[in-house]
Amino acid sequence: MYPKEVEKILLKVQKPGKYTGGELNAVIKDKKDVDLRFAFCFPDTYEVGMSHLGMKILYSQFNSVPYIWCERCFAPWIDMEEQMIKHNIPLYALESGDPLSEFDFIGFTLQYELSYTNVLNMMKLGGVPLLSKDRNELKNIVVAGGACASNPEPIADFIDIFFIGEGEEVDLEVMELFRECRKNGETKEEFLIKAAQIKGVYVPALYETEYNEDGTIKAFIPTKGAPDKIEKRVIMDMDNSFFPESFVVPNVEIVHDRAVSEIFRGCIRGCRFCQAGFMNRPVREKSIDTINEQCYKLCKNTGYDEVSLTSLSSSDYSQIVPLLTKLNEWTDEEKVSLSLPSLRVDGFTDDIMSRIKTVRKSGLTFAPEAGTQRLRDAINKNVREDELLETCATAFNGGWTNIKLYFMTGLPTETDEDLEGIANLGQAVVNTFYRCENRAKGRGVNVTCSASPFIPKPFTPFQWEAQDGIEEIKRKQMVVKSAIKTKKITFNYHDAATTYIEGVFARGDRKLCKVMLKACEKGFHFDGWSDCFSAEKWLELFAECGIDPDFYTTRKRSFDEILPWDFIDYGVNKSFLKSECLKAYESTTTPNCREKCSGCGAAKYGGGVCYEKCKNMV
Amino acid sequence: MKNVRIWFKKDKECRFISHLDLNRVMLRTVYRAKLPIWYTEGFNPHPFITFPLPLSLGFRGEAECMDVRFLDENFDLSTVADIMNPFLPEGIRVYGATESKMKPGDIAFAKFSARLYSDTLSARELKTELCELMLLDECLVPKKTKSGIKDIDVSQYIKLIEIIPDTDDLEITVTLPAGSANNVNIQLLFTAFENYLKSDVYYEITRHGVFDKEMCPFE
Ligand code: SF4
Numbered sequence: 001m002y003p004k005e006v007e008k009i010l011l012k013v014q015k016p017g018k019y020t021g022g023e024l025n026a027v028i029k030d031k032k033d034v035d036l037r038f039a040f041c042f043p044d045t046y047e048v049g050m051s052h053l054g055m056k057i058l059y060s061q062f063n064s065v066p067y068i069w070c071e072r073c074f075a076p077w078i079d080m081e082e083q084m085i086k087h088n089i090p091l092y093a094l095e096s097g098d099p100l101s102e103f104d105f106i107g108f109t110l111q112y113e114l115s116y117t118n119v120l121n122m123m124k125l126g127g128v129p130l131l132s133k134d135r136n137e138l139k140n141i142v143v144a145g146g147a148c149a150s151n152p153e154p155i156a157d158f159i160d161i162f163f164i165g166e167g168e169e170v171d172l173e174v175m176e177l178f179r180e181c182r183k184n185g186e187t188k189e190e191f192l193i194k195a196a197q198i199k200g201v202y203v204p205a206l207y208e209t210e211y212n213e214d215g216t217i218k219a220f221i222p223t224k225g226a227p228d229k230i231e232k233r234v235i236m237d238m239d240n241s242f243f244p245e246s247f248v249v250p251n252v253e254i255v256h257d258r259a260v261s262e263i264f265r266g267c268i269r270g271c272r273f274c275q276a277g278f279m280n281r282p283v284r285e286k287s288i289d290t291i292n293e294q295c296y297k298l299c300k301n302t303g304y305d306e307v308s309l310t311s312l313s314s315s316d317y318s319q320i321v322p323l324l325t326k327l328n329e330w331t332d333e334e335k336v337s338l339s340l341p342s343l344r345v346d347g348f349t350d351d352i353m354s355r356i357k358t359v360r361k362s363g364l365t366f367a368p369e370a371g372t373q374r375l376r377d378a379i380n381k382n383v384r385e386d387e388l389l390e391t392c393a394t395a396f397n398g399g400w401t402n403i404k405l406y407f408m409t410g411l412p413t414e415t416d417e418d419l420e421g422i423a424n425l426g427q428a429v430v431n432t433f434y435r436c437e438n439r440a441k442g443r444g445v446n447v448t449c450s451a452s453p454f455i456p457k458p459f460t461p462f463q464w465e466a467q468d469g470i471e472e473i474k475r476k477q478m479v480v481k482s483a484i485k486t487k488k489i490t491f492n493y494h495d496a497a498t499t500y501i502e503g504v505f506a507r508g509d510r511k512l513c514k515v516m517l518k519a520c521e522k523g524f525h526f527d528g529w530s531d532c533f534s535a536e537k538w539l540e541l542f543a544e545c546g547i548d549p550d551f552y553t554t555r556k557r558s559f560d561e562i563l564p565w566d567f568i569d570y571g572v573n574k575s576f577l578k579s580e581c582l583k584a585y586e587s588t589t590t591p592n593c594r595e596k597c598s599g600c601g602a603a604k605y606g607g608g609v610c611y612e613k614c615k616n617m618v
Numbered sequence: 619m620k621n622v623r624i625w626f627k628k629d630k631e632c633r634f635i636s637h638l639d640l641n642r643v644m645l646r647t648v649y650r651a652k653l654p655i656w657y658t659e660g661f662n663p664h665p666f667i668t669f670p671l672p673l674s675l676g677f678r679g680e681a682e683c684m685d686v687r688f689l690d691e692n693f694d695l696s697t698v699a700d701i702m703n704p705f706l707p708e709g710i711r712v713y714g715a716t717e718s719k720m721k722p723g724d725i726a727f728a729k730f731s732a733r734l735y736s737d738t739l740s741a742r743e744l745k746t747e748l749c750e751l752m753l754l755d756e757c758l759v760p761k762k763t764k765s766g767i768k769d770i771d772v773s774q775y776i777k778l779i780e781i782i783p784d785t786d787d788l789e790i791t792v793t794l795p796a797g798s799a800n801n802v803n804i805q806l807l808f809t810a811f812e813n814y815l816k817s818d819v820y821y822e823i824t825r826h827g828v829f830d831k832e833m834c835p836f837e
Contacts, residue, residue: 001631008820010634011676017639022631024707251635251643251707303650303705335649335663 001028001097009083017252018046019080021072021094024249025301027059028095029069035179038062038070039093039103039126043110043118044528046074050248051256053310054109054146058167060244068175071095071103072248075118076125078526084125091125100126104178105141107171108159110148113505114498114528116155119144120520123158130520132160132205138181138188143174149202150279151458151565154508155516156204160188161195163202164568165232166265168242170200196226200233202568209510215551217509217562231569232279236607238265238286243294246301258306258339259298261291263323267312268593268609270600271369272380272584273411275457276312278577279570281600282608283316283593288323295327305336314340315352318594318612324355346387350394364395367406370414371421378413378587380580385425389432397438402446403429409476409493410454410468412584416479422449423483430488450492451480453499455506458565459572461580464557467503469550470496470535497535501527503553504542509564512552515545573601619656620688621718623670623837624698628679632709637672640710644684647705653698656687670722670836671796671828674803681827683836685718719837726831728796730804732823734788739817744788745781751814752776759810772810775802796828 002010002020010016031037040059042049049055055072062070071093076084084091090099100106106128108119120130123142129135132142144152145163152162163170174195181191196203206226210218222228235241243261250257266283267276286294295307307327309317317323324338331338338355343366368388369381376383392403407422426449433445453473456462468476473496481491505512518541526532542549557563559578566574576599583590590598593609603610628640635643648655648665657663667686673679698715706712734744751757757773775794782789794802804823812819828836 007822015636016634016675017631017636020631020634022707022709024705249646249707251632251709252639253642257642300650303646305646305649335657 001095003089003092003097005087005089006092006097009080009087009089012083013079014077015252018074019076019094021097023251024303025246026072026095026248027063027070029063031069031096033066034069035067036069036105036175037098037103038068038105038107038175039073039100040070041073041100041106041108041119041122043075043108043115043122044526045077046250046252047254049074050250050254052109052111053260053262054167056244056247056260057242058107058171059248060246061168061242062171062175064242065172065175067179069095073100073122073126075122075526078532081121081125081525090127091122101128101140104139105143105175108142108144108146110144110146112528113148113154113502114533116148116505116516117519117524117527119155120158120516121523121525124520130158130517132158135160136188138178138186138191141178141188141191143171145171147276147279150275150568150570151507152202152204153510153564154505154512156510157513158516159204160192161201161203163233164200164230165570166235167233168235170198170233173198174201193224193226196224199231202230204510207567211511215511217564220562220567229567229569232571234571234605235265236284236605238284239290243290245294245297247298249302249304256308257304258308259295259302259304260308260310261295261298262286262311263291263309263314263317264311266608268316269313269382270380270580270590270592270598272378272461272580273369273408273454273457274312275460278459278461278572278600280312281571281602282605282610284608285318288319288326291323292326296330299334299336305334306339307331307336308339308341310341313344315344315346315349321351321355324352328355344383346383346391353398364400364402365404365406366391368425369406369408370411370418371407371423371425372418374587375411375414375418375421377589378584379411380584380589382589382592385428388425389428392429392432393436396433396436396440396445399440401433401440401443402448404448404450405429407449407451407480408454409451409480410473412456412462412465412581413587416476419476419479420483422451422480423485423489425449426484426489427486430486445488446490447488448490448492449480449484451477452494453477453496455499455503457506458563459568459570459577461577461584463507463563463577464559464561464581466556467500467553469554470500473499495530495533497538498527498530498533500549500553501533501535501538504549505552507564508552511547515541515547518545571600571602571605576600620691620693622655622686622688622695622698623683623716623718624686624702624712625681625683625714625716626679626710626712628673628677628682628710630709632707633676633678636675637669640673641667641669643707643710647702648686650705651701653686653701654688654690654693656689668722671725671728673825674805674823676823678822678824680824681835682825685722716837720830723798724830725797725828725836726795726799727793727829727833729791729793729826729829730823731782731789731791731826732804732808732821734790734808734811734819734821736815736817736819739815741786741788744819747815748779748781748788748790748811751811752779757810757814759806759813761806770806772802772806776807776810779807793829 073093143161145167208221212218264285266280370376456465477493695715699712702712758769
């Protein structure tokens with residue numbers, strides 16, 4: 001539902017269906033029947049947010065609790081924002097149409113750093129005071145979780161509670177505590193102090209930071225009994241963890257409009273640049289039966305005719321072919337198609353391909369990430385050139401003519417030779433096409449090489465590394481570009497400045513909060529969209545706040561520096577990350593979790609891939 | 619195979635979904651409701667549905683229709699509404715299904731009602747202004763056509779407007795030419811009104827039904 005006043009502006013904006021709610025399976029409750037109202041906010045557009053699986057899971061889970069009513073809220077696109085401001089309409093949640101300021105909890109999911117400006121802007125539009133310390137009552141508790149909660153510090157002043165790790169259990173414990181505290185008439189501070197004792201909860205207001213003269217952290221001090229280390233929450237039993245039986249089915253087109261089932265969490269591979277791979281250890285799989293049942297129910301309840309089996313690397317599911325075979329038992333009949341995003345180069349086998357129908361001839365994507373074997377070894381991306389070419393040959397012989405290859409520039413230990421390797425690898429794929437006997441006749445080949453500048457992320461072996469500055473990123477893009485000698489290769493590259501600014505926040509500290517606050521005052525929003533992002537404005541803003549962005553990006557940290565996120569424990573030991581970093585300097589690889597356990601520390605959770613072998617032995 | 623016309627209302631939040639999106643919602647629904655209807659053939663088969671006269675975004679539709687082909691000629695059409703409704707968003711309600719009697723090309727008129735209001739003028743003032751506009755012999759509004767923007771004269775259509783007496787807001791009804799041959803978008807009349815007033819007018823439009831050239835309801 002939308003507030004009555006919204007009606008007259010809906011026809012003045014694009015795709016008004018994004019702002020009305022009223023979708024199938026949206027949960028409507030009576031305010032009078034619930035104790036706790038939660039606004040689940042996604043700091044991006046409706047189309048992006050509605051495609052996000054984590055939001056669907058938590059939305060259903062919260063609403064399965066009778067005393068909670070969880071609603072959805074998305075960032076209004078700039079045309080809508082303008083109309084809302086002009087007509088004095090505060091940002092509202094889609095189910096009730098009530099403004100954010102009326103909610104007990106306002107929760108944000110943080111998927112990428114450049115969405116932080118939208119987080120603050122949504123609070124502002126919703127009439128919620130920005131700074132945690134300015135919200136004194138036991139209401140409007142602002143919470144956040146998601147991948148970027150791994151380094152909460154750049155927005156620590158605005159958020160009351162961060163959820164570290166997987167939210168399914170901890171969120172509900174915090175809601176329950178809130179309900180109790182309110183019943184007992186306790187203050188917000190009392191509630192926060194108690195919440196900090198729950199595992200997986202980080203309350204920034206209970207910590208103080210001291211800095212050295214050079215701006216690095218001298219000490220990070222817990223107060224009021226808050227723990228020194230925040231341990232992530234992790235769901236070990238994937239088969240019995242909550243999974244929705246239905247999704248809200250949008251009325252307007254969104255980015256990924258289909259049923260989704262997560263087949264496992266984590267990744268066995270250990271690519272050294274990949275944050276998700278380290279944060280989500282260990283790998284935990286859902287059983288075939290669970291996945292099968294979830295997919296079936298979802299299709300039945302939503303009407304989707306496509307199921308996407310997601311994970312960080314789908315072909316690494318230990319029983320992928322039996323899984324697809326099982327699903328095909330009903331998907332063929334019901335005209336449901338399956339898709340497997342994130343296929344590895346070695347996952348493209350005939351056996352898998354014959355069971356997936358939606359991989360259209362238009363696009364196959366692989367991610368070698370680096371142009372030479374030497375650099376691929378250094379980043380532990382265990383893809384060999386001959387494997388890649390063989391896979392491409394299979395695809396070409398099967399009629400594909402378009403291949404997309406993803407690369408990164410600015411990886412640690414990289415030289416210009418590695419950059420030229422990107423062009424060479426692209427060329428090798430082109431050559432492979434013309435060697436294929438059964439290639440599509442009369443059609444050319446198109447190889448798209450995409451290069452994104454590397455951003456070192458917390459909790460990876462490269463967390464200490466320097467990121468390239470804007471000029472260096474551009475130079476490297478040109479090195480690759482000039483090494484490409486054929487029109488059959490399309491070279492795409494990301495905007496250098498966007499990546500650079502993102503890098504500032506990826507490894508930022510609390511000093512950046514004042515930048516965020518100013519950014520919000522100045523009306524920054526949608527910085528993840530080229531429509532709105534302005535590098536000049538950001539650089540001006542840093543200068544105005546006396547912040548040197550290079551301190552966070554191009555500066556290499558020493559192994560013994562206290563990093564802003566050191567107080568969080570994602571299960572992988574810092575010493576392991578360090579040894580992986582040192583191995584990168586030697587271009588030495590590390591076997592994946594199934595080949596050989598490298599003792600990263602995540603075995604302490606007592607399950608998943610770390611114990612697969614033992615299970616098989618019994 | 620039997621040609622069937624499924625009748626529905628489009629209201630509430632669903633007023634604000636575009637025709638393209640409505641098409642998607644309906645495809646998903648007939649698929650999920652497992653109606654025995656004909657699917658297109660080819661690489662990516664999908665249910666075959668068409669809309670005789672699409673409704674503009676923002677309009678309420680009281681008697682909208684969608685055409686499908688039933689494979690099972692004996693299918694009990696009186697059950698279609700109950701089968702489809704659980705799978706549709708609240709704002710779209712199917713209320714019947716009938717065998718198609720006319721062709722989409724037979725559509726010649728559409729009947730609308732609308733409620734108009736403004737931030738600056740009262741309903742009474744709006745009424746007076748509208749009456750004056752109806753007296754004009756020429757009233758040009760820019761219309762987007764294939765060959766660019768052209769001014770067209772809508773005065774003859776404005777004269778067709780009937781003002782409903784004794785209402786709080788300004789409420790009107792009007793029946794306009796519709797269909798593939800000559801379609802007059804009711805919003806053009808209101809744009810003309812806004813231009814005449816030189817201020818914004820908000821309107822809420824309902825389409826009550828479509829008719830053939832004899833003004834018989836489309837069946
Ligand atoms: S403990 Fe061993 S098996 Fe478990 S996640 Fe770490 S490296 Fe992999």
